Amino acid sequence: MNKDQLFEQIKAKKSFLCIGLDPALEKLPKHLLKYENPVLTFNKEIIDATKDLCVAYKPNTAFYECMGLKGWETLIETWKYIPQDIFSIADAKRGDIGNTSAMYAEAFFNQTQSGMGFDAITVAPYMGKDSVEPFLKFKDKWVILLALTSNPGSNDFQQQDGSSGKLYETVLQTASGWANSDQIMYVVGATKGAELKNVRKFAPDNFLLVPGVGAQGGNLDEVCENGLNDQCGLLINSSRGIIYAGYGKDFAEKAREEALKLQVEMEAWLRRANLI
Amino acid sequence: MNKDQLFEQIKAKKSFLCIGLDPALEKLPKHLLKYENPVLTFNKEIIDATKDLCVAYKPNTAFYECMGLKGWETLIETWKYIPQDIFSIADAKRGDIGNTSAMYAEAFFNQTQSGMGFDAITVAPYMGKDSVEPFLKFKDKWVILLALTSNPGSNDFQQQDGSSGKLYETVLQTASGWANSDQIMYVVGATKGAELKNVRKFAPDNFLLVPGVGAQGGNLDEVCENGLNDQCGLLINSSRGIIYAGYGKDFAEKAREEALKLQVEMEAWLRRANLI
Numbered sequence: 228m229n230k231d232q233l234f235e236q237i238k239a240k241k242s243f244l245c246i247g248l249d250p251a252l253e254k255l256p257k258h259l260l261k262y263e264n265p266v267l268t269f270n271k272e273i274i275d276a277t278k279d280l281c282v283a284y285k286p287n288t289a290f291y292e293c294m295g296l297k298g299w300e301t302l303i304e305t306w307k308y309i310p311q312d313i314f315s316i317a318d319a320k321r322g323d324i325g326n327t328s329a330m331y332a333e334a335f336f337n338q339t340q341s342g343m344g345f346d347a348i349t350v351a352p353y354m355g356k357d358s359v360e361p362f363l364k365f366k367d368k369w370v371i372l373l374a375l376t377s378n379p380g381s382n383d384f385q386q387q388d389g390s391s392g393k394l395y396e397t398v399l400q401t402a403s404g405w406a407n408s409d410q411i412m413y414v415v416g417a418t419k420g421a422e423l424k425n426v427r428k429f430a431p432d433n434f435l436l437v438p439g440v441g442a443q444g445g446n447l448d449e450v451c452e453n454g455l456n457d458q459c460g461l462l463i464n465s466s467r468g469i470i471y472a473g474y475g476k477d478f479a480e481k482a483r484e485e486a487l488k489l490q491v492e493m494e495a496w497l498r499r500a501n502l503i
Numbered sequence: 504m505n506k507d508q509l510f511e512q513i514k515a516k517k518s519f520l521c522i523g524l525d526p527a528l529e530k531l532p533k534h535l536l537k538y539e540n541p542v543l544t545f546n547k548e549i550i551d552a553t554k555d556l557c558v559a560y561k562p563n564t565a566f567y568e569c570m571g572l573k574g575w576e577t578l579i580e581t582w583k584y585i586p587q588d589i590f591s592i593a594d595a596k597r598g599d600i601g602n603t604s605a606m607y608a609e610a611f612f613n614q615t616q617s618g619m620g621f622d623a624i625t626v627a628p629y630m631g632k633d634s635v636e637p638f639l640k641f642k643d644k645w646v647i648l649l650a651l652t653s654n655p656g657s658n659d660f661q662q663q664d665g666s667s668g669k670l671y672e673t674v675l676q677t678a679s680g681w682a683n684s685d686q687i688m689y690v691v692g693a694t695k696g697a698e699l700k701n702v703r704k705f706a707p708d709n710f711l712l713v714p715g716v717g718a719q720g721g722n723l724d725e726v727c728e729n730g731l732n733d734q735c736g737l738l739i740n741s742s743r744g745i746i747y748a749g750y751g752k753d754f755a756e757k758a759r760e761e762a763l764k765l766q767v768e769m770e771a772w773l774r775r776a777n778l779i
Contacts (some may be wrong), residue, residue, distance in 0.1 A: 249603070289603045292610035297616040299575040320599055322627060324654040327525070327565045334568035341571040351598060351627045353649055355656020369568055373629055378600040379630020383677055389665040 228274050228314050228346045229367045231410050233434070234458045236282045237310065238503050243459050245283035245316065245436065247466025248273065249290045254471060256478045269478075270305045273470055276479035277500040280486040283314040283462050285436075293480065294316060296411060303342040314462070315345045316436070322351040322358045329361035336365045341502070349369050349414060349436070352398045356405055363406050370411050375426065377416025377439030399429035408432035415454075417445020419462065423453035431456060438464040440489075447489070453497040461500055465489060504590050504622045505643045507684050508621060509710070510734045512558045512588065514779050515772040519713065519735050520659065520762060521559035521592065522743025524549065525566045530747055532754045542570070546581045549746055552755035554573075556762040559590035561712075561740050579618040586665070590738070592712070593621040598634045605637035612641045623647050625690060628674045637681050643767055646687050650674050651702065653692025653715030675705035684708035691730075693721020693739065699729035707732060714740040716765075723765070727772040735778055741765060 228236075250266045259265040274284065291302035300314050309315045317335040322328060333349070338344030340418050347369035350359055362370045375385055375395040385395040392400070402411055408430070417439035426435065435454055438444035440463055447463065454461045465485070473481025497503045504512075513519050519621070522670060526542045535541040553641040567578035585591045593611040614620030623645035626635055627628065638646045651661055661671040668676070678687055684706070691702050693715035702711065711730055715721035716739055725737065730737045741761070749757025773779045 250549070251606075262722070277686070287603055287606075289597070289599055289606035289610065293606040293613075293617055295610075295619070296572070296576050296579060298610075298617070300572050304573060320597065320627070321563055322567070322629075323563070323596055324652065324656075327563055330527075330563075330565035330569040334571075334574075336564065337569075341569055343571070351629050353588070353629045353657030353660060354596075354652050354654060355626050355658040357654050359656075375629050376600065378630060378633050380600075380633040380635075382668065383631030384629060384673065385631070387665050387667070387670070387673060389663050389670070391663070392671065394660065394663070394665070397660065397663060 230434070230488055231457065233282070233314055235458055236314070237459045237497070240279065240282055240490075241497055241503055242282055242490040243466040243493055244281040244283050244489050245459050245462045245465055246273070246277055246281045247318070247438070247464050247468055248284055248286040248470070249466045251290060252294070256474050256475055256476065260416040264301060267301045267304050270301075271308050272479040273482050274308055275470070276483040277486045278313060278432060280403065280483070280490045281313070281424065283351065284309045285316040285464055287318040287466075293344065300319070306343045307344060313502045314347065317345040317348045320349050320351050320373065322354050323358040323477070324354065325361060328358050332361045332365060336362070336368050347412065349373065352402065358403070359405060363410050370406070371436050372398065372402050372411060372413050375415045375419050375422060376444065377418045381416065396429060399426065403430065407433070412436055412462070417447075417450050420446050420449030420453060421449060427454065427456070432460070435459050436462045436464060438466070440468070442466050447492055455500050457502075459497065463489070463493070474483055506710070506734065508560065509590055511623040512590070513735045513773070515779055516555065516766075517547050518556055518558055518766040518775055519737050519738040519739055519769055521556040521738045521766050522549070522557045522762065523594070523714070523740050524746065525742045526687050526746065527566060528570070532750050532752065536566055538608050539601070540577060541739050543577045545579050546577075547642055548583055548755040549576065549758050550584055552759040553558065553745070553762045556591060556759070556766045556778050557589070558644055559592055560585045561592040561594045562739055582619045583636040592623045593619070593624045593705055595650070596625050596649065598627040598630050601637060608637045608641060612644050614640070623688065625649065626679065635678070635681060646682070646688060647680050647687050647712050648674065650689040651691050651695050651698060653694045657692065665688060672705060675702065679706065688738070690714065690741070693723070695728050696722050697724030699719055699726060702728065702757070703732070704729040708736070710736050710738060712738045712740060714742070716741050716744070722769055725736055731772065731776050733778070735773065748773060765768065
């Protein structure tokens with residue numbers, strides 16, 4: 228999916244919501260445990276209940292890998308169940324030397340080879356340009372590079388002052404020379420709402436994937452105020468706040484209610500910004 | 504495996520060789536393609552032919568993930584085939600917010616849950632302390648943190664000057680406050696042989712995992728001269744130089760020959776350093 232197509236989806240659905248599919252077996256509604264694959268059943272019901280309210284789904288690979296072989300199978304089946312017109316993000320935070328990153332690109336972008344053809348993958352920047360480039364060779368696929376994350380540990384290195392600014396600023400500046408806003412997005416945590424204004428100086432046109440709204444304490448209004456651009460430019464993610472909204476048989480309905488609340492707020496922001 | 508046990512293995516085998524199990528289907532000897540799982544057959548033959556010459560095996564997860572579900576199964580089966588007394592490293596370069604890194608720790612350390620119980624995992628430092636801590640909660644398991652990697656992109660950020668030194672120096676300094684040398688190793692590329700001396704100022708007691716000898720151009724003597732400490736403190740990795748030493752029916756024998764060359768050089772260095 229390219230940038231224009233993504234913006235069209237946002238306008239059509241009046242939403243820039245991304246839903247994180249991070250299911251943990253011990254947190255699932257108990258009635259699902261009777262199914263052959265409770266996690267997959269859970270994901271499918273969440274997708275069915277929310278697919279008209281969001282423009283992206285983002286499974287985090289850790290939640291699948293911890294279940295061993297069955298988990299990897301569930302990741303593949305979950306990707307397959309995401310509707311084609313919804314932007315799919317492998318939240319994998321990969322990155323390795325060039326020839327190895329090329330293998331990761333095959334793993335997440337090349338459906339023929341791996342069974343999965345995500346639109347985007349999150350990548351860690353520490354290893355630099357040649358660790359990112361192999362992902363950029365796929366047409367209409369995206370790198371979502373970690374810039375300023377939502378966790379406490381983001382202070383350890385990302386915020387460190389360097390000769391050309393803070394590390395996350397250097398990452399934004401350097402990566403802008405690797406590809407334009409048609410191929411690179413950045414992860415900027417919602418808990419850093421005020422710093423979004425600063426991020427926009429370095430990345431005015433890029434989409435930003437913003438996790439941390441909800442369970443991690445991020446504020447939607449602050450993110451929108453500082454982050455919206457003329458093609459929206461934001462994908463705001465909520466995981467736990469939506470998928471664990473309910474624990475009973477009506478869990479999917481509860482998830483829909485939470486997603487709807489966010490969609491309504493997002494619609495208001497899109498109107499305010501004259502984007503719809 | 505703890506640090507003393509690892510050092511015992513090094514002394515017993517007179518080797519600190521780590522072999523990277525990074526098999527690509529298109530590079531395998533043609534006669535293996537008739538097997539149900541050529542990659543697994545290849546790995547098993549490589550392990551059988553080299554297990555007395557090395558102290559560690561390091562499958563890189565990218566090479567398995569790109570093969571989809573079958574690849575993940577091959578990764579699990581490969582781990583199971585690595586002898587218990589050989590240090591096993593998941594070269595996965597993971598790292599995420601705390602609760603997510605905890606899932607990755609389960610994926611690679613908790614055999615009951617995931618089918619794999621590696622001794623160590625490589626971790627990217629960009630997200631800071633809480634992205635690393637969950638891996639440290641497992642007794643006798645190791646984090647191998649990326650510090651200074653062997654690829655060209657290591658210049659983009661790792662070598663950037665900051666207020667408290669270069670980024671990789673800050674990583675070494677900061678991470679030394681998270682855990683001691685019984686739990687953390689660092690990745691330092693062999694192509695940076697001369698800089699090992701500098702790394703040792705920050706990490707005198709830690710084991711260093713040194714990739715890049717062989718195909719990537721690293722020099723074994725330079726690494727040993729600058730990197731050996733009183734418990735050896737080095738695991739030197741070779742992947743392509745060993746596993747692709749031959750392409751015929753005798754590929755495993757050829758791999759053994761290359762491994763043996765390195766083991767002989769390593770034995771000489773261990774003697775020179777009075778460690779055996």
